[in-house]
Amino acid sequence: MFGFASKKETLEKKLHKLMDEAYRLSHSNRQASDEKTAQAEEVRKQLEALED
Template sequence: MFKRFFDQKAKLERKYQQLLKESYELSHSDRKLSDLKTAQAHEVREQLEAIETKR
């Protein structure tokens, strides 16, 4: 049970970091896509917070 929790959390954290990186890179060329990636990262962060709250 705990292994599944940590695997899911680690996966979401990697996805969050990747989305932030993509957002930053896009901020130099396409602000609209950058904002979209930031919004997606925010959604992933909310999922992480929900998982941490369940613990």
């Protein structure tokens, strides 16, 4: 029970961090922003898999 919650929280923090970085990079380096967005999408998929 606790392992699931901590894993979910960790992934949520990572997702938030990646999305913030992608937004910041979107103003200066579009390619890097796209890469961060793709990484965030992978983390989002992992979160969805945990919830199922």
